[in-house]
Amino acid sequence: MRSLEVSKVTQAVKEMCIEASHFLSKDMKEAMDRAVVTEEAPLGRQILKQLQENAVIAEKDMIPICQDTGMTVVFLEIGQDVHFEGGLLEDAVHEGVRQGYVDGFLRKSVVKDPIMRENTRDNTPAVIHYSIVSGEKVKITVAPKGFGSENMSRIFMLKPADGIEGVKNAVVTAVKEAGPNACPPLVVGVGIGGTFEKCALLAKAALTRPVDEPSEIPYVRDLESEILERINRSGIGPGGLGGTVTALAVNINTYPTHIAGLPVAVNICCHVNRHAVRTI
Numbered sequence: 486m487r488s489l490e491v492s493k494v495t496q497a498v499k500e501m502c503i504e505a506s507h508f509l510s511k512d513m514k515e516a517m518d519r520a521v522v523t524e525e526a527p528l529g530r531q532i533l534k535q536l537q538e539n540a541v542i543a544e545k546d547m548i549p550i551c552q553d554t555g556m557t558v559v560f561l562e563i564g565q566d567v568h569f570e571g572g573l574l575e576d577a578v579h580e581g582v583r584q585g586y587v588d589g590f591l592r593k594s595v596v597k598d599p600i601m602r603e604n605t606r607d608n609t610p611a612v613i614h615y616s617i618v619s620g621e622k623v624k625i626t627v628a629p630k631g632f633g634s635e636n637m638s639r640i641f642m643l644k645p646a647d648g649i650e651g652v653k654n655a656v657v658t659a660v661k662e663a664g665p666n667a668c669p670p671l672v673v674g675v676g677i678g679g680t681f682e683k684c685a686l687l688a689k690a691a692l693t694r695p696v697d698e699p700s701e702i703p704y705v706r707d708l709e710s711e712i713l714e715r716i717n718r719s720g721i722g723p724g725g726l727g728g729t730v731t732a733l734a735v736n737i738n739t740y741p742t743h744i745a746g747l748p749v750a751v752n753i754c755c756h757v758n759r760h761a762v763r764t765i
Contacts, residue, residue: 487621488568491577493765494625498581498611501627501761502557503589506549509540512695513672513758516733520670520723529728533670536723536756550757554591555629557582557611560690564620575613583607594632614686626693628760634671634753637663640685643747652677652749653712659751660716660732665725668755671732672696673716676750678740687738688752693760696734709735723756733758 509517517537524530543550559578569577586593586608593608618624639662641655656675663671676687699706713735722728733756742748 486566486568487564488570489623489765490571491569491574492571494569494574494577494623495581495584497625497763497765498559498578498627499584499588501625501763502582502585502591502629505627505629505759505761506554506589506591507547508544509550509757510695510760512697513733513756514540516696517670517756520730520733524723524728524730526722526728528726529723529730532723532726532728533730540757549591550759551631551755552592553594553631553633554586554608555631555759556595556635557586557608558628558630558689559611559613560624560626560628560693561613561615562618562624562626563615564622565617566619566621567623578611578613579609582611583609614690622764624762624764626760626762628689628693630689630759631755634663634667634755637667638688638752639750640681641749641751642681643749645745645747647747649708651747653708653715655749656712656735656751657715657719660753661719661721663753664721667753669721669725669732670723670730670756671716672754672756672758673712673732673735674752674754675712675735675737676740676752677737677748678742679748680742680746681748683740684748684750685752687740688750691736691738692752692754692758693762694736694738696736696758700737702739705737705739709737712737 674691676684
């Protein structure tokens with residue numbers, strides 16, 4: 486059994502909130518580099534180069550990559566042999582978000598109540614997802630999610646008879662309906678299976694997988710590639726102004742489901758796809 490002070494979780498989450506808001510992850514930088522080369526439209530290439538320039542300025546001057554610094558989503562993979570000390574783990578995560586957004590001078594975008602709309606002034610609470618795994622380490626993934634793209638996400642409760650073609654059509658439909666509103670080029674997270682809420686969580690988690698790491702499941706890997714190709718034939722393009730790079734990647738997660746259902750969730754993310762990962 487390993488004992489872990491929750492203050493270490495707080496410090497890590499604080500630093501990761503600031504990191505994710507100011508620096509593109511390595512896989513996203515490389516994806517943007519590839520997009521500039523493959524984009525066929527002159528205006529599309531110009532927009533992509535401007536987005537790259539924006540990322541360079543953000544990193545150099547410590548300015549957020551995007552003014553919408555998001556609602557913080559935190560995935561915790563907790564080794565079952567870890568014992569937390571010094572307070573509640575959930576409180577520690579929220580405190581890390583508070584410190585990250587207040588001390589990092591990041592925009593506070595969270596309201597206490599969805600109807601009353603009073604700002605919490607520190608971007609808390611976070612949305613936290615827990616999973617218990619083997620071992621004595623804790624893997625933390627911090628993914629601030631802006632709502633320009635979040636608002637474009639969809640859930641489809643398909644029939645089993647809709648099959649794989651139904652899944653393809655659902656994902657492409659969601660992206661086409663989003664159009665320019667989700668700030669393309671996009672990363673498209675897809676969850677297939679489970680239940681209504683499980684497929685949404687699968688889609689959200691899919692966004693945190695590096696875009697240069699396709700699924701390990703052969704048919705899913707092929708599905709990712711085919712849907713990406715179909716999306717990029719849509720003509721939406723960078724900034725929604727036309728082109729051949731509407732999406733940088735399609736990441737799909739699957740899960741067993743009921744004989745009577747085929748749930749599909751599409752969680753769309755903008756071109757920065759902010760996330761930071763640490764293991765403590």
